[in-house]
Amino acid sequence: MGDSYSQHNDRHDGRQSRELHPAFSKFAVYRILDANLDRAREGLRIIEEWCRFGLNNAHFASDCKQLRQELAQWHRDDIRATRDTPNDSGTDLTHPQEEQRSSVAQVLRVNFCRVQEALRVLEEYGKLYFPEMGTACKHMRYRVYTLESNLEHHKRFQVLQQSYLYLVTAPVVNLIETVEAALQGGVTLVQYRDKESDDLTRLHTAQTLKQLCHQYGALFLVNDRVDLALAVNADGVHLGQHDVPIALARQLLGSQRIIGRSTHSPDDLQRAIQEGADYVGVGPVYETPTKAGRPAAGVEYVRYAADHATIPWFAIGGIDSENLHDVLSAGAERVAIVRAIMLAEQPTLTTQFFISQLDRIQTLRRVKSQ
Numbered sequence: 001m002g003d004s005y006s007q008h009n010d011r012h013d014g015r016q017s018r019e020l021h022p023a024f025s026k027f028a029v030y031r032i033l034d035a036n037l038d039r040a041r042e043g044l045r046i047i048e049e050w051c052r053f054g055l056n057n058a059h060f061a062s063d064c065k066q067l068r069q070e071l072a073q074w075h076r077d078d079i080r081a082t083r084d085t086p087n088d089s090g091t092d093l094t095h096p097q098e099e100q101r102s103s104v105a106q107v108l109r110v111n112f113c114r115v116q117e118a119l120r121v122l123e124e125y126g127k128l129y130f131p132e133m134g135t136a137c138k139h140m141r142y143r144v145y146t147l148e149s150n151l152e153h154h155k156r157f158q159v160l161q162q163s164y165l166y167l168v169t170a171p172v173v174n175l176i177e178t179v180e181a182a183l184q185g186g187v188t189l190v191q192y193r194d195k196e197s198d199d200l201t202r203l204h205t206a207q208t209l210k211q212l213c214h215q216y217g218a219l220f221l222v223n224d225r226v227d228l229a230l231a232v233n234a235d236g237v238h239l240g241q242h243d244v245p246i247a248l249a250r251q252l253l254g255s256q257r258i259i260g261r262s263t264h265s266p267d268d269l270q271r272a273i274q275e276g277a278d279y280v281g282v283g284p285v286y287e288t289p290t291k292a293g294r295p296a297a298g299v300e301y302v303r304y305a306a307d308h309a310t311i312p313w314f315a316i317g318g319i320d321s322e323n324l325h326d327v328l329s330a331g332a333e334r335v336a337i338v339r340a341i342m343l344a345e346q347p348t349l350t351t352q353f354f355i356s357q358l359d360r361i362q363t364l365r366r367v368k369s370q
């Protein structure tokens with residue numbers, strides 16, 4: 001029997017390849033390369049526009065541009081020449097999900113996926129005729145993964161920086177509805193704190209809350225439990241003085257996720273900063289039934305934090321609409337609240353009240369410092 005494969009010398013490195021119907025397969029491969037070079041470049045352009053106009057981040061935008069330009073160098077004339085859009089059987093294939101985009105985050109997610117898939121295709125098919133292209137696309141794919149993870153980190157820390165009110169949950173009967181009401185009021189940082197439920201309930205609740213928070217563009221953190229935070233892909237974890245060390249949590253969660261630490265004294269504060277916490281809780285400002293038995297650290301400690309903290313810090317413990325003014329006067333800019341929102345009759349209005357007071361103090365201090 002004759003060999004249905006033919007040997008030919010099409011590779012640019014001079015090595016021989018064995019192909020079925022070489023002319024046809026080369027044409028088909030070039031079409032695949034053409035389509036995927038376009039796909040990757042288009043996806044990068046969509047991401048680049050957000051980095052430039054949405055985030056105002058020249059560094060990320062320039063990463064995208066550089067990747068697009070590198071891809072353009074591989075888009076040679078003979079690859080472009082194989083384009084035959086009218087006879088492309090794939091142009092009419094659409095999926096209903098392609099027609100819907102509910103948020104910028106989703107647009108970015110979809111386009112990162114698209115770019116990564118296209119680069120993988122370019123890597124595999126590119127290797128057949130242009131081995132260096134295969135290698136270049138592999139490296140570009142890793143750079144795109146890094147860019148995606150840096151963007152996620154940037155977004156998380158930007159939201160943290162801009163969050164002045166922190167809602168810490170209590171296990172109330174209408175937990176989900178209450179958190180949603182607070183999200184409607186504008187809270188952008190939520191911690192799931194639940195000392196009572198079993199793990200399965202915690203897992204389901206954490207999943208639901210995470211989805212809800214992300215729907216509203218808010219960050220979702222889990223109290224105490226690194227494992228649960230990882231399981232639901234939360235934005236981070238909050239650790240007390242007797243929870244796992246920050247270094248261990250960092251090892252498990254990586255640098256992209258937020259780690260918060262409770263502090264009750266100047267020493268705790270300095271140590272948390274040194275150990276790499278991304279933010280700290282400062283309290284209890286007042287004694288509180290939510291943390292029964294823990295003595296108040298008082299407004300003195302708030303004053304100390306105002307003078308010494310170099311990372312975002314949230315005054316916590318017994319804060320409500322009555323005493324908020326005193327806490328802010330002691331130098332706080334950010335507060336974390338449990339009961340005053342979770343048990344409020346109108347959590348949306350209460351949230352709006354806290355946010356408006358925190359905004360007001362920010363504006364006053366900005367004007368004063370000018």
Ligand SMILES: Cc1ncc(COP(=O)(O)OP(=O)(O)O)c(N)n1
Pocket residue numbers: 166168191193223224238239240241242243260261262263280281282314316336
């Ligand atoms: C924002 C914030 N600050 C402090 C705490 C308290 O954490 P911890 O001391 O670990 O106590 P529990 O919340 O686990 O009882 C917090 N949860 N959030």
Ligand SMILES: Cc1nc(C(=O)O)sc1CCOP(=O)(O)O
Pocket residue numbers: 168262263281282283284285288289290291316317318319336337338339340
């Ligand atoms: C969970 C927690 N941690 C504190 C700390 O000082 O570390 S105070 C506190 C409870 C805050 O609840 P409320 O707003 O209901 O007083």
Ligand SMILES: [Mg+2]
Pocket residue numbers: 223224238239240243
């Ligand atoms: Mg704890």
